[in-house]
Amino acid sequence: MGNEEELLIRRAQRGNLKAFEDLVKRYDEKIMRLIFNMVSDAEDTRDIYQEVFLKAYQSITNFRFASEFYTWLYRIAVNTCINFRKRKTIVQHDSLDSYLDGNNDNWQILNTSEIRNPEEQLINKELSEQIQKSIDRLPARQKSVFVLKHYHGYKLSEIAVIMNCSEGTVKNYMFRAVQKLKISLQGYQQL
Amino acid sequence: MEKCKKNRKLIWLTIYNELSSEQKSQLEIHLQACSDCQSDYEEALRLRRALDEKIQVAPTAAQLEASRAELHQRLLLLSQPRLQKSWFDKVWQIVSLDFAPSWRFATAVALLTFGVLIGNFYSRKAATEYNFYQQQISELLESNISNIESVTYDPVTRQVAIELNTLNDFTIQGNIEKPEIQQLLAHSIVVRYQNLSIRKKIPESD
Ligand SMILES: [Zn+2]
Numbered sequence: 001m002g003n004e005e006e007l008l009i010r011r012a013q014r015g016n017l018k019a020f021e022d023l024v025k026r027y028d029e030k031i032m033r034l035i036f037n038m039v040s041d042a043e044d045t046r047d048i049y050q051e052v053f054l055k056a057y058q059s060i061t062n063f064r065f066a067s068e069f070y071t072w073l074y075r076i077a078v079n080t081c082i083n084f085r086k087r088k089t090i091v092q093h094d095s096l097d098s099y100l101d102g103n104n105d106n107w108q109i110l111n112t113s114e115i116r117n118p119e120e121q122l123i124n125k126e127l128s129e130q131i132q133k134s135i136d137r138l139p140a141r142q143k144s145v146f147v148l149k150h151y152h153g154y155k156l157s158e159i160a161v162i163m164n165c166s167e168g169t170v171k172n173y174m175f176r177a178v179q180k181l182k183i184s185l186q187g188y189q190q191l
Numbered sequence: 192m193e194k195c196k197k198n199r200k201l202i203w204l205t206i207y208n209e210l211s212s213e214q215k216s217q218l219e220i221h222l223q224a225c226s227d228c229q230s231d232y233e234e235a236l237r238l239r240r241a242l243d244e245k246i247q248v249a250p251t252a253a254q255l256e257a258s259r260a261e262l263h264q265r266l267l268l269l270s271q272p273r274l275q276k277s278w279f280d281k282v283w284q285i286v287s288l289d290f291a292p293s294w295r296f297a298t299a300v301a302l303l304t305f306g307v308l309i310g311n312f313y314s315r316k317a318a319t320e321y322n323f324y325q326q327q328i329s330e331l332l333e334s335n336i337s338n339i340e341s342v343t344y345d346p347v348t349r350q351v352a353i354e355l356n357t358l359n360d361f362t363i364q365g366n367i368e369k370p371e372i373q374q375l376l377a378h379s380i381v382v383r384y385q386n387l388s389i390r391k392k393i394p395e396s397d
Contacts, residue, residue, distance in 0.1 A: 017266055017267070020266070021259070021262075021263065021266070024259065024262065025259070028255060028258070028259065029249070029250060029255060032249075032250045032254075032255070032258070033247075033248075033249050033250070036248055036249075036250075037247075046254075046258060049258050049262075050258070050261060050262055050265060053262050054262070054265055054266070054269065057266055057269065058269070096246055104251075105251060105253050105254075106250065106251055106253060106254035106257075107248050107249065107250060107251060107254065108248070108249055108251050109246055109247065109248060109249075110247040110248065110249050111243075111246065111247045124244060124246065125246070127241065127244050127245070128244065128245045128246040131241070131242060131244075131245040132245065149207060150207075150239075150242055151245075151247065155209070156207075156209055171200065171204070174203065174207075175199075175200050175203055178203055178235075178238065181238065181242065182234070182235075182238050185238065185241060185242075
């Protein structure tokens with residue numbers, strides 16, 4: 001953690017709103033992507049974003065500098081996503097179409113480096129939806145570990161801090177998650 | 192074949208670059224000698240590539256700006272949640288009507304903000320007293336604000352009951368004039384605006 005960040009945290013802990021909002025700006029883009037990967041719904045993502053940072057604001061005095069600040073923040077985000085899913089009775093996802101047409105002001109697609117023809121795009125969309133469904137079927141903690149590792153590139157040791165468990169446990173969650181994904185995506189691996 | 196079972200995990204760890212160079216070279220030696228593990232490895236690589244194909248979505252600058260602005264409003268309320276009782280009555284009358292959730296929140300925020308300003312002006316003398324409620328509130332906030340299930344307000348006795356969804360149904364009750372109760376109400380409305388059930392007790396007629 002840099003000196004500047006530590007200073008911001010200490011000022012936020014004394015109730016400085018501006019300092020807290022500066023911290024938010026450092027992490028909220030990544031946190032929002034994480035939430036989206038966990039719940040796959042734009043409106044839910046916006047709601048959870050609010051809940052995560054309000055919780056962070058309310059409990060920032062509990063941050064003791066024992067870990068990196070982002071792991072503390074990510075832990076709040078992961079737990080909020082898990083609890084959100086528990087209290088939501090009907091789970092529905094946005095169709096990817098609303099992001100693919102290029103007219104969405106709020107969300108953009110990150111991995112479109114290679115130009116695709118319409119046919120390839122359709123296959124890609126179907127695959128993406130199939131992967132999303134498969135990830136959604138994973139138990140909450142396996143899903144969290146998998147998303148943090150595969151789509152956010154964190155080290156297993158960092159994920160262990162975020163999830164507040166041992167690295168061995170994280171490895172087990174990860175292994176079980178990929179085994180399940182392998183089975184549910186069997187037809188798609190030939191691509 | 193006990194060794195191969197262990198390798199299944201190592202294969203995934205090497206796919207995600209989580210092996211030490213020593214472990215990595217040991218695995219490579221085994222893969223060259225064992226065709227079962229070699230095909231496992233190739234299958235894992237294919238799965239990883241398929242998973243990489245998933246479309247990744249990120250918020251635009253406009254979305255981030257909008258979310259930050261909304262958060263800013265909520266943070267302002269949380270940092271100054273002292274309210275005048277009369278303003279709470281007005282907030283209550285309006286939020287208990289059947290507005291769409293988004294409208295309900297916008298209205299509540301507008302009134303709360305106004306209430307905070309008025310409240311600050313008139314009630315500077317009401318210094319925070321550390322009592323039962325203060326402790327309950329900080330414990331609640333530490334655990335999980337989304338445990339708040341419902342809020343019931345009785346306009347006759349001016350009693351507010353805040354019901355928590357915990358293992359042993361817990362309710363915090365108090366007079367609306369108590370700053371701690373007002374603080375908790377502000378928290379409830381600000382954080383749980385969409386799923387919060389707000390009820391107003393209808394006075395029994397004689
Ligand atoms: Zn083998």
